[in-house]
Amino acid sequence: MHEEKEDPSGVQQRARHFAETDIAKRASEFDRKEHLPKDVITKMADAGFLGAAVPEKWGGLGLDPLEYGELTESIGKACASTRALLTVHTSLVAETLVERASNRLKEKYLTDLALGRRIGCFALSEAGAGSDAASVTTVYRREQDVFILDGRKKWISFAGVADLFLVFAKENDLTSAFLVERNTPGVEIRPMSGMLGNRAAHMAEISFTGVEVPVENLVSGIGLGFGLVANTALHHGRYSIAWAGVAxxxxxxxxxxxxxxxxxxFGVKIGSQQLVQKMIADAVTQVGAARELCRRAGRLRMERSTDAVIETNIAKYFSSTIAQQVTSDAVQVLGGNGCWDQYPAERLFREAKVLEIIEGTSQLQQLMIADHGFKKFAGSGSGWGK
Structure with a gap:
């Protein structure tokens, strides 16, 4: 437990040093081997980064959203797969438990998660349930003092090494959320490889066959799994992904x-060519704009504003979109070297594409943002053109 809160500037300095010395030069190796080494995870835990956004009461660093965003950018700029551990373990699982778990569950799991003694993962997606998360087919039933889970999850980042799974399952039309320990009988893990990006994120399938989960491991309550727990988690996850796009x-x-x-x-530095300068100018502008959108979302989260959710969606949509554009331009500027894995551009290009899919596709973000726009602005111009 942290007796006195560390100066946030000290945390950021440590994060940048860790990113530069421990992961930046190894990122291509992690990507190629499709493996995030245990020593990296251990160092993140020892540094307190895995509990960065968790209150000090539960063993975390207690960073506010802006501080956590800056830390996410520092780690994500060096290695997307290492940053993914923050998104999954810290944002999707730990932050969600801070808000939605009972004190009993927090005492049982949250401090261990914050200190990195356990690694958590978010088990929502299935082969037939991605964007349509409410259509999960994993089921549960109550038998005396336990819930029985049966089903299969897919595309679960860090399931290959996680100790604790936040699992979503249905009974009839009621979706509920459960914390399931890895060593529970009936849990089986099948590693996945060959992914476009986040290759070192230990992605796996998880199957549940007659898995018994203690009643106390129900999160929030029966039927609150999707509308409350999953939506809370995805809000935290999208904020993390927004900063990942900036990174x-x-x-x-x-x-x-x-x-x-x-x-x-042609005898001159290519940086003197106007068309190359245009790509760089656009990138400078886009990255700055994306960072400011993330900061705006962070400030609203700190204020607990009702606008925080939609502004986080806007930030996630914009930053993931410009990440794809900027990385594409980087490949173009590097030419043949941009297509070669001896340079970072091709890896960054692949990683950027993933951001347009995870935590809600860009198309879903467009629908939600458009709906927000209609509700907020449609009445303002009702007299135009008449």
Whole structure:
């Protein structure tokens, strides 16, 4: 437990040092081997990063949303798979338990999660339930003092190494959330490989066959799994992914600038070419705008504003979109080297695409943002054109 809150600037300095010395130079190795080494996870735990957004009361660093966002950017700029551990373990699981779990569950699991003594993962997606998360087919039933779970989850990041799963299952039309320990009989893990991005995030399928879960491991209550628990988790997850987009775009911007300043073609540095300068100018503008949207969402989260959810969606949508554009331009600036895994541009390009899919696709974000726009602005221009 942390007796006195560390100065946030000290946390950020440690995060940047960790990113630069422990993961940036190894990111391509993690990607190639599809494995995030245990020593990296241990160092993150020892540094307190896995409990960065968890209150000090439960063993965390107690960072506010803006501080946590900055930390996420620092880690994500160095390695997307390492940042994914923050998104999954800290945002989707730990932050959700802070808000939605009983004190009994917090005492049982939250401090261990904050200190990295247990790794958590978020088990919502299935082969037939991605964006349509409410259509999960994993089921549960109550038998005396336990719930019995049966079903299969897919695309679950860090399921390969997690000790604790936040699992969503249905009984009739009621979706509920449960905390399931890895060593529970009937739990089986099947690692997945060959992913486009986040290759080192230990993605796996999880099958549940007659898995007995103690009644006390029900999170929030019967029927509250999707509308309350999952939505809370996805709100935290989207905020983390919004900063992930900034991180990847920033890394791509730095890559293309450094390359363009050195690479010569036709007797001049390619950075002197106006069309290359346009790509760099657009990237500088887009990254700055995305970061400010994330900061706006963070401030609203700190204020507990009702606008925090939609502004987080806007930030996630914009940052993931510009990350794809900036990384594409980085590949273009690097040319043939941009298509080669000896340079970071191709990996950043792959990682950026993933952000447009996870925690709600860009198309879903567009629908939600458009709906918000209609509700907020449609009446304002009702007289125009008449």
């Amino acid at each position: 990847i775009a920033q890394a791509a911007l730095e890559t293309m600038c450094a390359y363009a300043a050195e690479r010569e073609q």
